[in-house]
Amino acid sequence: MRVSVVILPIYRAPEALARWRAAEDAGFDGAWTYDHLSWRSFRDEPWFGSVPTLAAAATATSRIRLGTLVSSPNFRHPVTFAKEVMTLDDLSGGRFTLGIGAGGTGYDATALGQEPWPPRERQDRFEEFLGLMDTLLTSPATTFRGDYYAADEARMLPGCVQQPRVPFAVAATGPRGLRLAARLGQAWVTYGDPKRLSGLAPDEYAAAVAGQLRRLEEACAEQGRDPRDLDRIMLNGSTGERALESVDAFVDFAGRYAEVGMTEIAVHMPVPDSVFATDEVVFEKIIRDGLPQVRGL
Numbered sequence: 385m386r387v388s389v390v391i392l393p394i395y396r397a398p399e400a401l402a403r404w405r406a407a408e409d410a411g412f413d414g415a416w417t418y419d420h421l422s423w424r425s426f427r428d429e430p431w432f433g434s435v436p437t438l439a440a441a442a443t444a445t446s447r448i449r450l451g452t453l454v455s456s457p458n459f460r461h462p463v464t465f466a467k468e469v470m471t472l473d474d475l476s477g478g479r480f481t482l483g484i485g486a487g488g489t490g491y492d493a494t495a496l497g498q499e500p501w502p503p504r505e506r507q508d509r510f511e512e513f514l515g516l517m518d519t520l521l522t523s524p525a526t527t528f529r530g531d532y533y534a535a536d537e538a539r540m541l542p543g544c545v546q547q548p549r550v551p552f553a554v555a556a557t558g559p560r561g562l563r564l565a566a567r568l569g570q571a572w573v574t575y576g577d578p579k580r581l582s583g584l585a586p587d588e589y590a591a592a593v594a595g596q597l598r599r600l601e602e603a604c605a606e607q608g609r610d611p612r613d614l615d616r617i618m619l620n621g622s623t624g625e626r627a628l629e630s631v632d633a634f635v636d637f638a639g640r641y642a643e644v645g646m647t648e649i650a651v652h653m654p655v656p657d658s659v660f661a662t663d664e665v666v667f668e669k670i671i672r673d674g675l676p677q678v679r680g681l
Contacts, residue, residue, distance in 0.1 A: 385638055385681040386648040388414030390453060390619070392423075392655060393432040397440065400432075403653060404441040408448040410671045415441065416453035416483065416650060421495045425658060435468045442476035449479050453619060453650060454555045454573060456487025457506075457513040459496055463538045466520035470544055478545035482517075483573055485555030486510035507560050508532070514552065518568050521549035553617060557596055559603075566603035571615035571648075575622040582624040586640060589623050594644035617648040621660060627651060628662045634674040642681040649678075 389412045391403050407415040419434040438450055450472070455465070473480045486506050487493065493500040501509060512530045520526050520540050528535045544550050551570035556562050557578055565572045577592035584592075597616065604611040618641045620627045627637035628651060638649050654662035 385642045385646075385678050386413040386615075387638070387675055387678055388412055388416060388449070388617075388648060388650045390416045390418070390621075390650055390652045391441075392426070392652070392660070393417050393434055393437045394426060394430050394655070395432075396430070400437065401440060401444045404444050404448075407653070408445045411675055412448060413648070414449040414451065414481070414650070415445075416451050417441075419452040419455040419483075420492050421459060422491050424490070427491060435472065438472050438480070439475050442472060442479070445479075446477075447479075449481060450476055451481035451553065452483045454483035454485040454553070456485055456492065457509050458487040458492040460513075462513050462516040462520060462533050463526075463535050466517050466538075466540060469517075469550055470521060470540055473544045473546055473550045474542075476545075480546075481551045481553050481571065483553040483555060483571075484514060484517075485573070486561060507558075511560070511564055514554070514564060514568055518549065518552075553615070559599065562596070562600045563603045563606070565600060565614070566607045566609055566611075569614055571617055572600055573617045573619060575619040581622055584624065586625060586636070589625055590640040590644050593618060593641065593646065597645050615648060616646045617650055618646045619650045621652050628654075628667060628670060630666060631669050631674045631677075634670045635677050638674075638678040639681055642678075 389407050417434050422431050489500045509532050526535045526538045553571035553573050554565035554569035555573040556565050601611040652660040
Protein backbone atom coordinates (compact mmCIF):
# COMPACT_ATOMS: atom_id res chain seq x y z
CA MET A 385 0.00 0.00 0.00
CA ARG A 386 1.36 3.40 -1.00
CA VAL A 387 0.60 6.52 1.02
CA SER A 388 0.43 10.02 -0.41
CA VAL A 389 -0.38 13.42 1.03
CA VAL A 390 -2.48 16.35 -0.20
CA ILE A 391 -0.94 19.79 0.31
CA LEU A 392 -3.49 22.54 -0.30
CA PRO A 393 -2.24 25.51 -2.41
CA ILE A 394 -2.80 27.98 0.43
CA TYR A 395 0.75 28.89 1.48
CA ARG A 396 3.08 31.62 0.31
CA ALA A 397 6.17 30.36 -1.47
CA PRO A 398 8.67 29.85 1.40
CA GLU A 399 6.23 27.88 3.53
CA ALA A 400 4.78 26.02 0.55
CA LEU A 401 8.19 24.83 -0.63
CA ALA A 402 9.10 23.77 2.90
CA ARG A 403 5.95 21.64 3.06
CA TRP A 404 6.60 19.92 -0.27
CA ARG A 405 10.17 19.15 0.83
CA ALA A 406 8.86 17.91 4.18
CA ALA A 407 6.46 15.54 2.42
CA GLU A 408 9.35 14.06 0.46
CA ASP A 409 11.58 13.83 3.54
CA ALA A 410 8.77 12.14 5.50
CA GLY A 411 8.73 9.27 3.01
CA PHE A 412 5.36 9.80 1.36
CA ASP A 413 5.11 8.15 -2.05
CA GLY A 414 3.26 11.03 -3.62
CA ALA A 415 2.14 14.61 -2.95
CA TRP A 416 -0.97 16.05 -4.55
CA THR A 417 -2.69 19.43 -4.59
CA TYR A 418 -6.23 20.51 -5.38
CA ASP A 419 -6.80 22.10 -8.79
CA HIS A 420 -9.47 24.70 -8.07
CA LEU A 421 -9.80 28.46 -8.39
CA SER A 422 -10.98 28.38 -4.80
CA TRP A 423 -12.58 25.76 -2.60
CA ARG A 424 -15.51 25.75 -0.18
CA SER A 425 -14.53 27.11 3.25
CA PHE A 426 -11.27 28.48 1.80
CA ARG A 427 -13.05 30.72 -0.71
CA ASP A 428 -12.19 33.92 1.16
CA GLU A 429 -8.76 32.69 2.24
CA PRO A 430 -5.42 32.57 0.37
CA TRP A 431 -5.48 30.10 -2.52
CA PHE A 432 -2.84 29.85 -5.25
CA GLY A 433 -2.83 28.27 -8.71
CA SER A 434 -2.09 24.57 -8.89
CA VAL A 435 0.13 24.58 -12.00
CA PRO A 436 2.70 27.12 -10.76
CA THR A 437 2.52 25.52 -7.31
CA LEU A 438 3.42 22.13 -8.78
CA ALA A 439 6.12 23.70 -10.97
CA ALA A 440 7.77 25.07 -7.84
CA ALA A 441 7.29 21.75 -6.02
CA ALA A 442 8.95 19.94 -8.94
CA THR A 443 12.09 22.02 -8.60
CA ALA A 444 12.11 21.73 -4.80
CA THR A 445 11.91 17.92 -4.72
CA SER A 446 13.67 15.05 -6.45
CA ARG A 447 11.90 11.77 -5.66
CA ILE A 448 8.28 12.16 -4.65
CA ARG A 449 5.53 11.81 -7.26
CA LEU A 450 3.48 14.98 -7.85
CA GLY A 451 0.01 15.58 -9.20
CA THR A 452 -3.39 17.24 -9.18
CA LEU A 453 -6.21 15.66 -7.21
CA VAL A 454 -8.12 16.53 -9.25
CA SER A 455 -8.31 18.82 -12.28
CA SER A 456 -11.52 19.27 -14.28
CA PRO A 457 -12.80 20.93 -17.47
CA ASN A 458 -14.65 23.58 -15.43
CA PHE A 459 -12.18 26.36 -16.19
CA ARG A 460 -9.65 24.74 -18.52
CA HIS A 461 -9.21 24.04 -22.24
CA PRO A 462 -7.46 20.84 -23.36
CA VAL A 463 -4.93 22.55 -25.66
CA THR A 464 -3.54 25.00 -23.12
CA PHE A 465 -3.79 22.54 -20.25
CA ALA A 466 -1.99 19.80 -22.18
CA LYS A 467 0.90 22.20 -22.74
CA GLU A 468 1.05 22.89 -18.99
CA VAL A 469 0.87 19.17 -18.17
CA MET A 470 3.71 18.42 -20.60
CA THR A 471 5.76 21.17 -18.95
CA LEU A 472 5.11 19.88 -15.43
CA ASP A 473 6.18 16.42 -16.54
CA ASP A 474 9.42 17.90 -17.88
CA LEU A 475 10.10 20.03 -14.78
CA SER A 476 9.57 17.05 -12.50
CA GLY A 477 11.71 14.68 -14.56
CA GLY A 478 8.74 12.42 -15.26
CA ARG A 479 7.18 12.46 -11.79
CA PHE A 480 3.83 14.04 -12.67
CA THR A 481 0.41 12.35 -12.62
CA LEU A 482 -2.68 14.13 -13.90
CA GLY A 483 -5.56 13.50 -11.54
CA ILE A 484 -8.72 14.54 -13.38
CA GLY A 485 -12.49 14.32 -13.02
CA ALA A 486 -15.69 15.74 -14.44
CA GLY A 487 -15.84 18.56 -11.90
CA GLY A 488 -18.71 19.72 -9.75
CA THR A 489 -21.20 22.57 -9.54
CA GLY A 490 -19.40 24.81 -7.05
CA TYR A 491 -17.40 28.00 -7.47
CA ASP A 492 -15.21 26.63 -10.28
CA ALA A 493 -18.28 25.93 -12.39
CA THR A 494 -19.34 29.61 -12.57
CA ALA A 495 -16.12 31.61 -12.00
CA LEU A 496 -15.70 32.31 -15.72
CA GLY A 497 -19.21 33.71 -15.92
CA GLN A 498 -20.95 30.67 -17.35
CA GLU A 499 -23.98 28.85 -16.02
CA PRO A 500 -23.20 25.49 -14.34
CA TRP A 501 -23.38 22.68 -16.86
CA PRO A 502 -26.14 20.09 -16.33
CA PRO A 503 -24.83 16.68 -15.20
CA ARG A 504 -25.15 15.07 -18.64
CA GLU A 505 -23.31 17.91 -20.36
CA ARG A 506 -20.64 17.90 -17.66
CA GLN A 507 -19.96 14.22 -18.32
CA ASP A 508 -20.10 14.72 -22.10
CA ARG A 509 -17.54 17.50 -21.81
CA PHE A 510 -15.33 15.40 -19.56
CA GLU A 511 -15.22 12.52 -22.03
CA GLU A 512 -14.37 14.82 -24.93
CA PHE A 513 -11.86 16.78 -22.82
CA LEU A 514 -9.97 13.71 -21.65
CA GLY A 515 -10.01 12.06 -25.05
CA LEU A 516 -8.51 15.19 -26.60
CA MET A 517 -5.94 15.45 -23.78
CA ASP A 518 -4.88 11.88 -24.58
CA THR A 519 -4.45 12.72 -28.26
CA LEU A 520 -2.63 15.98 -27.58
CA LEU A 521 -0.15 14.42 -25.17
CA THR A 522 0.68 11.53 -27.48
CA SER A 523 0.90 13.43 -30.78
CA PRO A 524 3.34 16.10 -31.99
CA ALA A 525 0.47 17.95 -33.72
CA THR A 526 -3.29 17.65 -33.27
CA THR A 527 -6.26 18.90 -35.26
CA PHE A 528 -9.67 18.12 -33.79
CA ARG A 529 -13.17 19.52 -33.78
CA GLY A 530 -15.70 18.15 -31.33
CA ASP A 531 -18.95 19.26 -29.77
CA TYR A 532 -17.22 21.34 -27.09
CA TYR A 533 -13.50 21.61 -27.85
CA ALA A 534 -11.32 22.11 -30.89
CA ALA A 535 -7.64 22.11 -31.78
CA ASP A 536 -5.98 23.36 -34.96
CA GLU A 537 -2.46 22.03 -35.56
CA ALA A 538 -1.80 22.22 -31.82
CA ARG A 539 1.87 21.38 -31.25
CA MET A 540 3.09 19.41 -28.24
CA LEU A 541 6.86 19.32 -28.62
CA PRO A 542 9.04 17.79 -27.35
CA GLY A 543 6.33 15.62 -25.78
CA CYS A 544 6.15 14.06 -22.35
CA VAL A 545 9.11 12.62 -20.46
CA GLN A 546 6.87 9.68 -19.53
CA GLN A 547 5.88 7.73 -22.60
CA PRO A 548 3.51 7.53 -24.27
CA ARG A 549 2.26 10.35 -21.98
CA VAL A 550 1.80 11.29 -18.34
CA PRO A 551 -0.48 8.88 -16.46
CA PHE A 552 -4.11 9.86 -15.93
CA ALA A 553 -5.68 9.22 -12.51
CA VAL A 554 -9.40 9.39 -13.33
CA ALA A 555 -11.78 10.31 -10.52
CA ALA A 556 -15.12 8.60 -11.08
CA THR A 557 -17.95 6.83 -9.29
CA GLY A 558 -20.67 6.60 -11.94
CA PRO A 559 -20.84 4.17 -14.86
CA ARG A 560 -19.71 6.59 -17.59
CA GLY A 561 -16.79 7.84 -15.53
CA LEU A 562 -15.71 4.32 -14.63
CA ARG A 563 -15.79 3.34 -18.31
CA LEU A 564 -13.61 6.36 -19.08
CA ALA A 565 -11.17 5.35 -16.33
CA ALA A 566 -11.02 1.86 -17.79
CA ARG A 567 -10.37 3.21 -21.28
CA LEU A 568 -7.87 6.01 -20.64
CA GLY A 569 -6.76 5.83 -17.02
CA GLN A 570 -3.60 4.51 -15.46
CA ALA A 571 -5.17 5.02 -12.05
CA TRP A 572 -8.64 5.42 -10.58
CA VAL A 573 -9.55 7.82 -7.76
CA THR A 574 -12.49 7.70 -5.36
CA TYR A 575 -13.36 9.49 -2.13
CA GLY A 576 -16.16 7.07 -1.25
CA ASP A 577 -19.82 6.83 -2.16
CA PRO A 578 -20.94 10.46 -2.75
CA LYS A 579 -24.44 9.53 -1.59
CA ARG A 580 -23.25 8.00 1.70
CA LEU A 581 -20.45 10.10 3.16
CA SER A 582 -21.54 10.00 6.80
CA GLY A 583 -23.32 7.90 9.37
CA LEU A 584 -21.83 4.54 8.32
CA ALA A 585 -19.69 2.02 10.15
CA PRO A 586 -16.05 1.81 8.96
CA ASP A 587 -16.64 -1.47 7.12
CA GLU A 588 -19.65 0.01 5.33
CA TYR A 589 -17.55 2.84 3.87
CA ALA A 590 -15.06 0.30 2.55
CA ALA A 591 -17.86 -1.91 1.23
CA ALA A 592 -19.19 1.01 -0.82
CA VAL A 593 -15.76 1.48 -2.41
CA ALA A 594 -15.53 -2.26 -3.01
CA GLY A 595 -18.76 -2.00 -5.00
CA GLN A 596 -17.31 0.81 -7.09
CA LEU A 597 -14.20 -1.29 -7.67
CA ARG A 598 -16.30 -4.22 -8.91
CA ARG A 599 -17.98 -1.91 -11.42
CA LEU A 600 -14.56 -0.64 -12.50
CA GLU A 601 -13.46 -4.23 -13.06
CA GLU A 602 -16.55 -4.82 -15.21
CA ALA A 603 -15.71 -1.71 -17.23
CA CYS A 604 -12.15 -2.95 -17.68
CA ALA A 605 -13.46 -6.31 -18.88
CA GLU A 606 -15.53 -4.50 -21.53
CA GLN A 607 -12.31 -2.81 -22.70
CA GLY A 608 -10.38 -6.08 -22.68
CA ARG A 609 -8.14 -4.64 -19.99
CA ASP A 610 -6.73 -6.17 -16.81
CA PRO A 611 -8.01 -4.04 -13.90
CA ARG A 612 -4.77 -4.74 -12.06
CA ASP A 613 -3.10 -2.43 -14.58
CA LEU A 614 -4.77 0.51 -12.83
CA ASP A 615 -3.60 1.96 -9.54
CA ARG A 616 -6.54 2.50 -7.19
CA ILE A 617 -6.45 5.58 -4.96
CA MET A 618 -8.66 6.28 -1.94
CA LEU A 619 -8.76 9.98 -1.02
CA ASN A 620 -9.51 10.36 2.67
CA GLY A 621 -11.28 13.38 4.07
CA SER A 622 -14.81 13.36 2.65
CA THR A 623 -16.36 10.50 4.61
CA GLY A 624 -16.97 10.25 8.33
CA GLU A 625 -13.88 8.09 8.78
CA ARG A 626 -11.33 9.55 11.22
CA ALA A 627 -8.21 8.08 9.69
CA LEU A 628 -5.83 10.63 11.24
CA GLU A 629 -7.17 10.41 14.78
CA SER A 630 -4.36 8.07 15.88
CA VAL A 631 -1.73 5.73 14.52
CA ASP A 632 -4.05 2.77 15.08
CA ALA A 633 -6.92 4.53 13.27
CA PHE A 634 -4.62 5.25 10.33
CA VAL A 635 -3.38 1.66 10.09
CA ASP A 636 -6.92 0.30 10.41
CA PHE A 637 -8.15 2.67 7.68
CA ALA A 638 -5.37 1.63 5.31
CA GLY A 639 -5.95 -2.03 6.10
CA ARG A 640 -9.66 -1.88 5.26
CA TYR A 641 -8.98 -0.34 1.86
CA ALA A 642 -6.04 -2.60 1.10
CA GLU A 643 -8.33 -5.56 1.79
CA VAL A 644 -10.92 -4.42 -0.78
CA GLY A 645 -8.23 -3.84 -3.41
CA MET A 646 -7.06 -0.22 -3.18
CA THR A 647 -3.34 0.36 -3.78
CA GLU A 648 -2.91 3.90 -2.40
CA ILE A 649 -4.44 6.12 0.24
CA ALA A 650 -4.13 9.90 0.17
CA VAL A 651 -4.47 11.96 3.35
CA HIS A 652 -4.41 15.71 3.88
CA MET A 653 -1.55 17.57 5.48
CA PRO A 654 -3.10 19.23 8.57
CA VAL A 655 -4.63 22.68 8.16
CA PRO A 656 -5.60 24.21 11.55
CA ASP A 657 -9.10 25.63 11.96
CA SER A 658 -10.44 23.89 8.87
CA VAL A 659 -12.14 20.66 7.84
CA PHE A 660 -8.59 19.25 7.57
CA ALA A 661 -7.57 20.12 11.12
CA THR A 662 -5.48 17.31 12.60
CA ASP A 663 -3.34 17.21 15.71
CA GLU A 664 0.19 17.95 14.44
CA VAL A 665 1.78 15.70 17.05
CA VAL A 666 -0.47 12.79 16.06
CA PHE A 667 0.29 13.42 12.39
CA GLU A 668 4.02 13.21 13.09
CA LYS A 669 3.46 9.92 14.93
CA ILE A 670 1.52 8.60 11.97
CA ILE A 671 4.43 9.47 9.70
CA ARG A 672 6.97 7.89 12.05
CA ASP A 673 5.07 4.82 13.21
CA GLY A 674 2.14 4.37 10.83
CA LEU A 675 3.78 4.64 7.42
CA PRO A 676 6.11 1.65 7.96
CA GLN A 677 3.18 -0.53 9.05
CA VAL A 678 0.98 0.47 6.11
CA ARG A 679 3.74 -0.11 3.57
CA GLY A 680 3.57 -3.81 4.36
CA LEU A 681 -0.12 -4.15 3.53
